[in-house]
Amino acid sequence: MNSLIVPLIMCGGAGTRLWPASRNGRPKQFLQLFGEHSTFQETLKRVSDATLFDKPIVVTNAAYRFMVREQLAEIGLEADVLLEPARRDSGPAIAAGAAFARMRNAHAVVLALAADHIVQNALAFLAACRRALEAVQDDRIVTFGVWPERPSTEYGYIQPGDTIALNVSTVAKFVEKPDATHAQTYVTSGYLWNSGNFLFKADTLLSEYAAVDPDTVAAVTAAVAEAGRDLGFVTLNQESFERARALSIDYALMEKTSCAAVVQADCGWSDVGSWRSVWELSAKDAEGNVAKGQAVFEGARNCNVSSEKALVALEGVEDLVVVATEDAILVSRQQDPDALKRLVGKLCKTAPQVTEDHLTVHRPWGSYQSLDMGDRHQVKRIVVKPGGRLSLQKHHHRSEHWIVVRGTALVTINDAQRVVHENESIYVPIGAIHRMENPGKIRLELIEVQTGSYLGEDDIVRIQDDYKRS
Template identity: 50%
Template sequence: MIYPVVMAGGTGSRLWPMSRELYPKQFLSLVGEKTLLQETLKRLNGIGTASPVLICNEDHRFLAAEQLRQIGLLDHNIILEPVGRNTAPAIALAAQTALESDADALLLVLAADHAIADAEAFRAAVRQAEPFAEAGELVTFGIVPTHAETGYGYIRRGEAVDTLFKVAQFVEKPNIVTANDYVASGGYYWNSGMFLFRADRYLEELKAYRPDIFDACQTAMKTTQSDLDFIRVDAVAFEQCPSESVDYAVMEKTSRALVIPLDAGWNDVGSWSALWELGEKDEYGNVCEGDVIHYKTENTYVLAENALVTTVGVKDLVIVQTKDAVLVADIHQVQDVKRIVSELKSQGREECRLHREVYRPWGKYDSIDNGKRYQVKRITVKPGEKLSVQMHHHRAEHWVVVSGTANVTINDKTQMLTENQSIYISVGSVHALENPGKIPLELIEVQSGPYLGEDDVVRFDDRYGRC
């Protein structure tokens, strides 16, 4: 049985301001109606796989769980990394998890943030690679290059093995002259970072070439804990694990590496120019998402999240408008967007970490206004969900119900509020908010006080394990 292993890490720097540290691109709907993560899992339909194993970090756990729930694939199948240690250790955790259910498990290792236009070609490649993986080979998917690309690593193919090829060499990102030579030769593929191999075979190779990583992951998996839909590994043991990619740890060293050519419209969605390339263009080469009006504009990508964006007499630009930030960049220099993110971090600005609209396991909130000693939020609580029982040292809150039903507890008193009703929570009051209804609860929260930071909260009870 094939066990999909989806790597869902990321820092959210290359597609800022849509992608952010606490909401990276794999959780965004950038190419279709579904998010990149959901599209990754959706294209597995027809292969006949087991439930996927998702690997992500603590900060993204509820986002990942909600997106799996939306497509019916949430099944206690999210492994939480205490710290990021790159792909080799992450795959080792997944391999050990899969072997607990199936001694013959095959791992199909995928990134959560790639786009593939031809899903059937991808599925056909997986089926073609499957017997080789079952026989103990470590198969990687090499992307047939469409142009000379300096942003990807390459795989040089060796002699043919039936319909696949031995891997002759993994090559680092080349300069443009070398990349042109690679493409012209016809013997090189882009390194996609996707693999198919037996779980036990991978662990054998890891133990042979990187016993330090193998031992650390074995120790980390000896004392796992179940937490809602998450699997937590031993944090102390995993923190001792070296950080290494699967390429360096195993694939470049093993004698069993094979590459299968994949020509399926693959794109790693690594920049705004990539989204321009993927998008549906008008007669002037423009790609527009949202409320956009162009005049004398060419080869420009515009994404308008919640406001009208207009352009006049420009070309070769990327313009991205979100609720709290605007990016304007030359379409040929979008790789440098990460420098803006670095500057935001150095200034301690929250725009690199959070959107104005923030998702929580119980729903979401949108910080619609703020000033000295006050902040206004629009809060949405999903049906049946409840915020933690909590208290604030520095702020009072006033809640006004816009729609739905709120069950509000303040100290020892509980009452029901409906549309247009309001309530006041004084500083230091222990309180909780719950939606007992069948429709989303919408309310406006006005905070006031000398300090309004999100860390001014003491949790006494929380169904999501955040106490």
């Protein structure tokens, strides 16, 4: 019997509390918030010890699949990547991962982790996993409880019950996010923060889940059994998966099962749920200020600045968050952890483009950035990775002029092909069937000038695509 733990990484969320850095097109789990790796990559590295962990399973969606694959490759790891055809919250997602793990190994023990959390003490986290294994063998579903650093309204709480093993207890009660008064009472009474990470036997979780919601478990297990393969991804069956009830694992199962247990994990955990959390986890100057990018402080205290390009100067202020991207600036005190979520809700109605994607938009072949846009023109900077190529496509309303500034482009226009080198250009007329690819060993960088009566991204008719995008 394989006794290794199967990491199950939940990677389909689109967080709004770290806007404008985090957006639907590239959410916080893929961002480099604290160093050279994203939180998704750090989560994978934390469970990469082959003596304790099996090949991971990543649950995500089609929009993020190529980011997942690219970030796996950057750290030299492989995983089975499951694609949800619809968002159904963490309950069905974890159940799908458990069902897939059980297909790989009937006796699988699964560690379900959020892709956007931080653990500062990995050794302490691994020790907590080993302690939890004893309870898991007795068919417990173990959640990781964290000692509260302060009364917080941002987290759910767990009241530990009877002791099962060292730092492992039954769960007497789950409590959802409280108000400030109750949070203080819970901390005083020895409650733990609920981290939302779990260790369990796949079979135990599915049988307990089926006892309270048999239709959802039947839908999810059918979606896994009927899954297909596409470009190396596991595609869960859409018709079956959409029958699952959308609900978090806490509401769907953990608050109802008698098998819940909690392991106390003093490991420097954070769900990075706000810009204040980022400030707390970052290195600070003598006045408590944090700077990522260019920032100058004068008489400022406990401020957090993140700027992609512009210099940010703060004078005589305290407890401010300033986040400057290429197309949006946030200034906030972050006193209310839900305030930014409400703000982004307003932006979705008034300026939806700044909640969906950055000016730099990532694609499986590389990226593009809009540099200038007018009534009948748009200028983009396009980067194509070595070996990458765009879809074979045409446009009804625009022509394009490509100027290569770095690398070499192989360009197809109708039935002709041409190699375009640095400092050379080529014109693509309206309606021409065309494709660009990078046959070289270095990045291809070029400037694209579009002209025409309509310049939207939906004026792309894909004829053939390596990445099977519709």
